[in-house]
Amino acid sequence: MSLRSFTIRVPATSANIGPGFDVVGLSLSLHLTLSVEYPLTPPSSEYVHPSITYTGEGADEVPLNAYKNLTTRVALYVLRCHQIHLFPSHLVLRVNNEIPFGRGLGSSGAAVIAGVLLGNAVGNLSLPTERLLDFALMVERHPDNVTAALVGGFVGSYLKELDEQASEAASVPLSEVLPEYPPDAGQDWGLNPPVPPFGIGHYIRFNWSESIRAVAIIPRFELSTAKAREVLPTHYSRKDLVFNLQRLAVLTTALGQTPPDPGLIYEAMKDRVHQPYRKSLIPGLPEVTNNITPSSHPGLLGICLSGAGPTILALATSGFEAIAEDARKIFQQFGISIDWKVLQITGPSTVQ
Numbered sequence: 001m002s003l004r005s006f007t008i009r010v011p012a013t014s015a016n017i018g019p020g021f022d023v024v025g026l027s028l029s030l031h032l033t034l035s036v037e038y039p040l041t042p043p044s045s046e047y048v049h050p051s052i053t054y055t056g057e058g059a060d061e062v063p064l065n066a067y068k069n070l071t072t073r074v075a076l077y078v079l080r081c082h083q084i085h086l087f088p089s090h091l092v093l094r095v096n097n098e099i100p101f102g103r104g105l106g107s108s109g110a111a112v113i114a115g116v117l118l119g120n121a122v123g124n125l126s127l128p129t130e131r132l133l134d135f136a137l138m139v140e141r142h143p144d145n146v147t148a149a150l151v152g153g154f155v156g157s158y159l160k161e162l163d164e165q166a167s168e169a170a171s172v173p174l175s176e177v178l179p180e181y182p183p184d185a186g187q188d189w190g191l192n193p194p195v196p197p198f199g200i201g202h203y204i205r206f207n208w209s210e211s212i213r214a215v216a217i218i219p220r221f222e223l224s225t226a227k228a229r230e231v232l233p234t235h236y237s238r239k240d241l242v243f244n245l246q247r248l249a250v251l252t253t254a255l256g257q258t259p260p261d262p263g264l265i266y267e268a269m270k271d272r273v274h275q276p277y278r279k280s281l282i283p284g285l286p287e288v289t290n291n292i293t294p295s296s297h298p299g300l301l302g303i304c305l306s307g308a309g310p311t312i313l314a315l316a317t318s319g320f321e322a323i324a325e326d327a328r329k330i331f332q333q334f335g336i337s338i339d340w341k342v343l344q345i346t347g348p349s350t351v352q
């Protein structure tokens with residue numbers, strides 16, 4: 001029996017990097033890996049649904065049913081948009097995940113990109129990167145995590161303003177884009193899902209200084225992105241917007257300079273759009289970001305909330321352990337335990 005097998009590897013990401021709320025993302029050296037295998041000619045005429053095995057982060061909570069699991073539902077969505085209503089028969093997925101769930105390290109963005117790449121591969125669709133991004137953005141509506149996970153590196157992106165018809169397609173509830181039911185359940189909603197408008201997302205990769213590492217200080221509790229977005233205001237003052245825009249404009253170039261300048265970067269990683277509002281959900285957040293500075297911790301460049309939190313991201317060229325252990329002491333005063341990792345900035349997702 002001839003088998004087709006390949007591996008999909010998607011990096012973790014840190015979004016925002018301080019002032020770049022919903023705009024910038026960074027790919028990091030933790031991965032979601034899917035080993036995919038299926039026979040090119042099914043051994044029997046009876047259709048066999050996909051099987052999923054899963055190890056690593058989230059193994060105790062992730063659904064193993066392909067019609068409930070986020071990655072496979074996204075893959076099925078991509079397939080159905082191309083008039084392919086079923087996975088290949090006898091599809092076997094072995095998943096290993098290094099990205100902790102709900103910590104601000106882009107676990108859901110990675111799962112979505114893995115799904116888009118899976119659909120593209122098993123459907124032999126050969127979609128270009130820009131189209132893969134359109135599909136990802138139908139599911140995860142802010143571009144920062146998914147873009148960085150797909151293309152890798154330090155990336156800025158924006159969503160195109162859509163005309164009325166395209167906005168309607170793009171505003172379809174997630175539950176309709178990603179139905180949870182098996183394909184043989186007979187509902188016709190599953191057969192004509194909303195196809196993404198073309199060119200929703202646009203991105204650019206910034207330079208990144210090779211010397212910079214990311215210290216991820218990861219509290220041992222989950223915070224869902226949905227909950228962390230609920231606490232944000234709908235309106236901002238001009239003063240706060242200008243504060244962020246000034247810093248973001250400097251930051252995107254400053255992190256590409258060698259050697260990186262902590263005097264410029266520490267201040268450029270401050271934020272007034274999301275972090276002040278999220279501190280109620282992450283006890284110790286302002287204490288860690290205010291007390292760990294380039295003068296107290298040589299090697300530190302800047303420190304911010306990673307994505308929607310609760311992970312804190314310190315960018316540094318040295319002194320990683322002192323940064324992380326001092327953050328641990330501060331978090332301990334608030335009754336929070338942490339783990340920490342020194343991560344590299346990685347390349348794009350791969351299918352091999």
Ligand SMILES: Nc1ncnc2c1ncn2[C@@H]1O[C@H](COP(=O)(O)OP(=O)(O)OP(=O)(O)O)[C@@H](O)[C@H]1O
Nearest residue numbers: 070101102103104105106107108111224225307308
């Ligand atoms: N590998 C995966 N397979 C299936 N579902 C996943 C996977 N990874 C994440 N998820 C789903 O995504 C949820 C976490 O998404 P959420 O957006 O809240 O956090 P995050 O993506 O880790 O953080 P952030 O978006 O701030 O970086 C998990 O609880 C789970 O339901």
Ligand SMILES: N[C@@H](CCO)C(=O)O
Nearest residue numbers: 015021022225307308
């Ligand atoms: N920009 C997003 C990233 C989390 O997915 C946020 O901060 O809510």
